[in-house]
Amino acid sequence: MAKIAIVFHSAYGHTRKQAEAVLAGASLVPGATAELIAIDADGHITDDQWATLGAADAIIFGSPTYMGGPSWQFKKFADASSKPWFGQAWKDKIGAGFTNSASMNGDKFSTIQYMITLAMQHSMVWIGTGLMPSNTKAATRNDINYVAGFSGALAQSPSDSSPDEGPVPGDLETAKQFATRVAAYAVKTLG
Ligand SMILES: Cc1cc2nc3c(=O)[nH]c(=O)nc-3n(C[C@H](O)[C@H](O)[C@H](O)COP(=O)(O)O)c2cc1C
Numbered sequence: 637m638a639k640i641a642i643v644f645h646s647a648y649g650h651t652r653k654q655a656e657a658v659l660a661g662a663s664l665v666p667g668a669t670a671e672l673i674a675i676d677a678d679g680h681i682t683d684d685q686w687a688t689l690g691a692a693d694a695i696i697f698g699s700p701t702y703m704g705g706p707s708w709q710f711k712k713f714a715d716a717s718s719k720p721w722f723g724q725a726w727k728d729k730i731g732a733g734f735t736n737s738a739s740m741n742g743d744k745f746s747t748i749q750y751m752i753t754l755a756m757q758h759s760m761v762w763i764g765t766g767l768m769p770s771n772t773k774a775a776t777r778n779d780i781n782y783v784a785g786f787s788g789a790l791a792q793s794p795s796d797s798s799p800d801e802g803p804v805p806g807d808l809e810t811a812k813q814f815a816t817r818v819a820a821y822a823v824k825t826l827g
Pocket residue numbers: 645646647648649650651652700701702703704705736737738739740741742743793795
């Protein structure tokens with residue numbers, strides 16, 4: 637079985653909804669198992685969760701975009717990953733990422749770019765969405781990859797939305813299809 641770990645932070649619950657869609661998408665793939673690891677409000681995960689990351693074949697990073705980058709809790713987790721980094725323990729694992737924010741753009745790419753850099757420091761192999769953007773005149777807001785992320789899955793939650801209302805359904809479906817791709821690739825390349 638290919639093991640997929642989804643490690644994410646969410647302060648208000650919107651990015652958690654995106655993470656749950658990622659979990660659903662990864663879990664669709666025969667031969668893959670997926671699990672969520674929530675970074676807590678202090679930026680911590682447990683020793684068992686670090687062990688889960690160490691045993692994973694693919695790690696999918698998730699964070700809201702705050703002030704044009706990942707949340708400080710995600711960054712604290714990333715800094716703590718310097719421990720496995722010293723021995724390059726995550727080398728050759730698949731890496732991928734997702735982010736959610738209030739604005740359509742909102743500098744989400746800066747967050748994804750940071751996750752790519754983190755993955756490269758760990759010598760991981762990055763995989764993007766593999767999803768074409770919905771950008772024609774006929775496109776509507778809930779079409780797949782309307783926010784048009786290639787490097788990572790992007791979602792938008794209106795600033796006055798509850799987690800039940802945002803991310804919007806099309807962005808959750810985009811997250812799901814992205815994760816299916818990551819998990820299928822992990823299964824394909826396992827062993
Ligand atoms: C401190 C802070 C900074 C934020 N910065 C941005 C930003 O740079 N771009 C943006 O589009 N939204 C920004 N937002 C909005 C959040 O990204 C948005 O509310 C998101 O859905 C929160 O995710 P969460 O519920 O998982 O914490 C910011 C929100 C907070 C609280």
